Amino acid sequence: MPTLQEIALKTDGVDARIVSGHRMCSGCGIGPLIKTVLAASDKPVIVISATGCLEVVTTIYPFTAWNTPWMHVTFENAASVASGVEAAYKALKRRGKIDGDVNILAVGGDGGTYDIGFQALSGALERRHKFMYLVYDNEGYMNTGNQRSGATPFGASTTTVPAGKVSFGKPQWRKNLVEIAAAHRIPYVGQAAVHNTLDLYKKAQKGFNADGPAVLAVLQPCTTNWSFDPALTMQYSKLAVETNFWPLYEIENGFVHISTKPSNRKPIEEFLKGQTRFRHLFKPGNEHVIVEMQKMIDDEWARLLKLEESGIQF
Amino acid sequence: MSERKAWQELELGVELPAATSLGYKTGGWRVLRPVWNASECTHCMICVSYCPDMAIPVTKSEEGVAGKGGRMFKGIVRLETNLDYCKGCGICAHECPTKCISIIREEEAEQAACKL
Numbered sequence A: 001m002p003t004l005q006e007i008a009l010k011t012d013g014v015d016a017r018i019v020s021g022h023r024m025c026s027g028c029g030i031g032p033l034i035k036t037v038l039a040a041s042d043k044p045v046i047v048i049s050a051t052g053c054l055e056v057v058t059t060i061y062p063f064t065a066w067n068t069p070w071m072h073v074t075f076e077n078a079a080s081v082a083s084g085v086e087a088a089y090k091a092l093k094r095r096g097k098i099d100g101d102v103n104i105l106a107v108g109g110d111g112g113t114y115d116i117g118f119q120a121l122s123g124a125l126e127r128r129h130k131f132m133y134l135v136y137d138n139e140g141y142m143n144t145g146n147q148r149s150g151a152t153p154f155g156a157s158t159t160t161v162p163a164g165k166v167s168f169g170k171p172q173w174r175k176n177l178v179e180i181a182a183a184h185r186i187p188y189v190g191q192a193a194v195h196n197t198l199d200l201y202k203k204a205q206k207g208f209n210a211d212g213p214a215v216l217a218v219l220q221p222c223t224t225n226w227s228f229d230p231a232l233t234m235q236y237s238k239l240a241v242e243t244n245f246w247p248l249y250e251i252e253n254g255f256v257h258i259s260t261k262p263s264n265r266k267p268i269e270e271f272l273k274g275q276t277r278f279r280h281l282f283k284p285g286n287e288h289v290i291v292e293m294q295k296m297i298d299d300e301w302a303r304l305l306k307l308e309e310s311g312i313q314f
Numbered sequence B: 001m002s003e004r005k006a007w008q009e010l011e012l013g014v015e016l017p018a019a020t021s022l023g024y025k026t027g028g029w030r031v032l033r034p035v036w037n038a039s040e041c042t043h044c045m046i047c048v049s050y051c052p053d054m055a056i057p058v059t060k061s062e063e064g065v066a067g068k069g070g071r072m073f074k075g076i077v078r079l080e081t082n083l084d085y086c087k088g089c090g091i092c093a094h095e096c097p098t099k100c101i102s103i104i105r106e107e108e109a110e111q112a113a114c115k116l
C-alpha cells in the first residue's frame, strides 16, 4: 500500500489522469474522489462517464480535464458501454491488433446508478464483464438542482419532495446499492468515503484488480445542494462515517468486512446540522423524524455487524 | 431518405486532445485565498490529496525543502499553491494538521501586492 505522499504524486503529479481547470463548484467532493480512484489503477484506464456533474464539469467544449481515454455516454448506459469496451478490447487482443492490459472504469452519479442506469448495471454485472463501476454518491440529481433519487436519504428535502407543512421531505429510506450489487455474486463491492484517502485508494485498487466486475460506492458531499461552507466537505464526509450514516465496508467474494468501526458513534444530528436539505428537521414538530432516522441507522449498523460476524457468504 | 451506411463508414464522434482544461483558469472564481507558511509544513500531503482542483503541485526533491522546525523534507513534497486554478474553497486550510495554511480575502491579498 503506497503512502499518502506516493498517492499525491500520482493524483497531482505530471502524469495525473485528471487535471485542473474543470468547473466543479468550489470545494466539490468529486475532485478528490475521482483523482484518488484513477490513481489506484496500475494499468492505463479507459473511463466511461454517464451524464451528471462529473461529466458536465470536466468536458465543457472545447475543454477536457481528462488525461486518459474518456467517453461520454447517455445517462442510462455507462455500464452497457463499459461492457462493449471490454468485449471490443478482448476481441482486438485476440486478433493481435492491440497489446497490453487496461482497466475499464464506468462512472455514474447516484441518479445515473441507483435509478436510471440500474438495469444496465445489473446486466453488466450478471454478464461478468471485467470492469469497475464507480458511483459517486451525492444523494440526489445535483447537476439539475437537487431532485430526489433512490439514494436520497430519509428526511432530506429536495425540489421534488420539498419539506413543508404536510411533508418532512423524503419519506422512504435509501436503497442499499452495495448489497444489491453483492447479490450478483461479483468478486468485489466496496463502500468508501472521500475523506479517507487511503481506504478509498485501497478499495479502488481491489476493485480494479478483481477477477470480474467490481462496484465501488463513494459518498461525496455536494457543497452546493447540501449547501454548507465549502471548507467543510471533508468534515461532512467524516461525520457521515462517525455517525454510522455511511459505514465503510466491503463485500469481498461475498464476505462482509467492516473497514472501520466508530468506537463511539456520534448522534445523527451532528451530520444533519448545517445542511440546508435537513434544516427543517430541527423545527418543532419534526423531532420524530430524527428519532426514526437514528433508529434506522442503529438497526442497519447492528445488522451489518451481524452479517460480518456470521461469516455467511452473500 | 439518406443513404444507409455500414457501421465502418460512420463518422467518428468528436475527438478532443487530452487535458486541455489547463487552458481554463478557474482561479478567477476565488474570493478567499489560502496562504501557505512553508516553514510550518510537514509535507504530510493531506492538503494535496484533498484539493478538489489539483491546485497544489507536488514534486520529488532529492535535496529536500525546509519545513516545520527547520527540518529538511526529502522525497515527495508540495510546492506553492497554484493560484491559476485554486478556487479558494478553504479545505486545505481547514484540514491542515499543523494549521500552516491561513485564509485571507482576495482583496486583502491584492492590496498587499499593490503596496509592494
Ligand SMILES: Cc1ncc(C[n+]2csc(CCOP(=O)(O)OP(=O)(O)O)c2C)c(N)n1
Residues within 6 Å of the ligand: A051, A052, A053, A054, A075, A076, A108, A109, A110, A111, A112, A113, A138, A140, A141, A142, A143, A144, A149
Ligand atoms: C435521459 C436523461 N434525463 C435527464 C437528463 C438531465 N440530467 C442531466 S444530469 C442530471 C442529474 C444527474 O444526477 P446524478 O446521476 O446523481 O449525478 P450528479 O448530477 O448528482 O452528479 C439530469 C437529470 C439527461 N441528461 N438525460
Ligand code: SF4
Residues within 6 Å of the ligand: A023, A024, A025, A027, A028, A029, A030, A053, A057, A138, A142, A143, A221, A222, A223, A224, A225
Ligand atoms: S452541484 Fe454539487 S456535485 Fe455538482 S459540481 Fe457542484 S458541488 Fe459538485
Ligand code: SF4
Residues within 6 Å of the ligand: B036, B040, B041, B042, B043, B044, B045, B046, B047, B048, B078, B095, B096, B097, B098, B099, B100, B101
Ligand atoms: S496539510 Fe499542511 S502540513 Fe500537510 S502538506 Fe499541506 S500544508 Fe503541509
Ligand code: SF4
Residues within 6 Å of the ligand: A027, B034, B050, B051, B052, B053, B054, B055, B056, B081, B085, B086, B087, B088, B089, B090, B091, B092, B093
Ligand atoms: S483553497 Fe481549495 S482549491 Fe485552493 S488550494 Fe486549498 S483546497 Fe485547493
Ligand SMILES: [Mg+2]
Residues within 6 Å of the ligand: A109, A110, A111, A136, A137, A138, A139, A140, A141, A142, A143
Ligand atoms: Mg447525484
